[in-house]
Amino acid sequence: MRCGALPLPPPLGPPEGQRGAGQPQGTHISQDLVGRSLVIDTLLDNGTRIVEDNHSYYVSRTYGPGAARRQGLWVDMAAADSSHVKVHGILSNTHRQASRIVLSFDFPFYGHLLRQVTIATGGFIFMGDVIHRMLTATQYIAPLMANFNPSYSRNSTVQYLDNGTVFVVQWDKVYLQGKEDVGSFTFQAALHSSGRIVFGYKEIPVPVLQISAAQHPVKAGLSDAFMVLNPSPEVPESRRRTIYEYHRVELDTSKITNMSAVEFTPLPTCLQHRSCELCVSSTLTFNCSWCHVLQRCSSGFDRHREEWLSYGCAQQADAKSCEDLAEDNHYSPPPDGSSSPLDEDITTPTASLFIDSLATEDDTKLNQHAGSEGVGSDLPPNAVGAPIHTGTIVGIVLAVLLIAAIILAGIYINSHPTSNAALFFIERRPHRWPAMKFRNHTNHATYAEVEAASHEKEGFVEAEQC
Structure with missing residues (x-):
């Protein structure tokens, strides 16, 4: 069956260090006392480079093309059990779409156990439980977030694997929107049940720094945030949901090359x-x-x-x-x-955004429709809004009474066309009713939810269980 779809600071560079006694040739170990990060550079004959950073919540290790460890991190989707691999028919045929997927295991993300994620065509996985308009801003796992368009080529696919211990999403032979001539990209993100996260890069035809972020954010890393309800300044009795990003890991995109990998190991949390x-x-x-x-x-x-x-x-x-x-x-x-x-005084600097604020350059809208893969359309309990106040109830009742009065008046006038009320409105009817036009703004990255469909990408058939 086809899947339903719902449509910082700069990274630390390797500080200079001194070679200690007894260290092997070509190995430099240095420590950044301010950032509390340990950097290990291993310069072997084959050009292997391993960089390790401590990000408080995760320890990341970047492996160059020649690292032996990198070869074991890549998940070969073609060699995996066909019953566990699915080609997402809708995401593989669309642009700026997102699909909610239920995992077969609880995945620890920043210490929180998550059972569902949202795959986006733009090279990232949204990890939030409340869908909002700014998916690219925070709460993501992004091996390479950019303006990818899988619908450009019949060879482009978005596929995923879930075998009970690891969940892998692979963007296979996808092209950048408007820059198809630079070539196709192939990369993946693997979410292990232990909380370990692996980014694998197979084909990166151009340096990531050369990818334009004008129409879509371009970044790689992790991010999480918490959501709170604050009084709205416009309507005192209403509440506004505000997202505060409390941690972000931004990778140095200059190190994302062909046959490279990044491994995130989770650190203990409270x-x-x-x-x-x-x-x-x-x-x-x-x-x-x-x-x-x-x-x-x-x-x-x-x-x-x-x-x-x-x-x-x-x-x-x-x-x-x-x-x-x-x-x-x-x-x-x-x-x-x-x-x-x-x-309270917040001692940790956090970035915040209002869900109901206007769109920004780092915006990704997602228009919610009914339908998802194995998930109801209802939001989780912690996504329920603030309790309805008395003034709100009174306003709703008055609005219902007003609508009922208008409907009854219309029925009366329609059934008594010669009455004084009917003649009054007929004499004063406007000769020209104004028309409202809706414009499609295309200057922001927009992700739309779509209904589940049975169509599939030409030349690709979703594997069925044997």
Whole structure:
């Protein structure tokens, strides 16, 4: 069956270091004390280069074309079990589309267990659970985010594999929109059940730095964010969803070449601790705190931040031991049942964006329609909006009454054409009704959801289970 589709700082460069005694020839080890990163350059006869960076949440290792480790990181889709590989018929025939896929395992991403992801034709995987207009801004796994158009060639495909322990997405022989003459790109992203992420690059015909970002963002790396509800300045009784990006890993795109690879190994986070004792005694670089009400260990900067603030967990953990937290087993929620992220001083710089704000150059819109692959169209519980206030209910009731009155008046006038009311409107009807025109703006990267269809790309047949 066919798949349903829903349509920073600059990277650290290798610092200069001194060769220590006893090190093998051609190996340089140096440490960046400010960025807390370790860089290892191995310069062998075959030109192998391995760069290791510590990004707090992940350790990344970049492998050059000659590295033996790189060869074992690439997943050969053609040699894999055909029952596990699927060619996405819609994504392979469209441009700027996205498809939601359910995984067969829980994938740890920044310490959060995720069961569904959204594949985009633009060379990235959206990891958020709430679909919004700015998919390219944050919450992504991007081996190479760019303006790819799989529909240009019959040989271009977007295919994925899920064997229960690894989920692989491969953009195979895809071309850049408007720059098809530079050649085709082939690369993949592998999400392992252990949380390890691997980017593999097979065909990169031009340097990534030469790809234009005018119509679509161009970047590679990881990003995650948390979402909170803030009062809207325009309508006091309404709430606005705001996304705060709390961490991003940006790869040096100059190192993305043919036959190269990047491996991300997840580091421990506060969320892994399941008891107060383990949480408060944690030796992680994060400032882990235990919230007795939520029974959760956190630094306060993850996808559960709004709940962490709403239940007063930040104040609850101040100068308290596990015994004190267990005794203090009562909690009075704030009057409005929520809390703003501005109630606390945020010591970690974060980038923020408003979901209902206007589009920017880093925008990717996604117009939501019904239909997905194995997923209902309802948003998850944590995506439900703020409670409806009394004023909103009164406004809805008045609007319904007004509409009902207009409908009844229309029925009366239609059934009594000679009445005074009917003659009144007939005499004053306009001779020319204004027409409204809708313009299609093409200056922003736009991803649209589409209904599931049975068509497939010519020359490619989705493998069925034997």
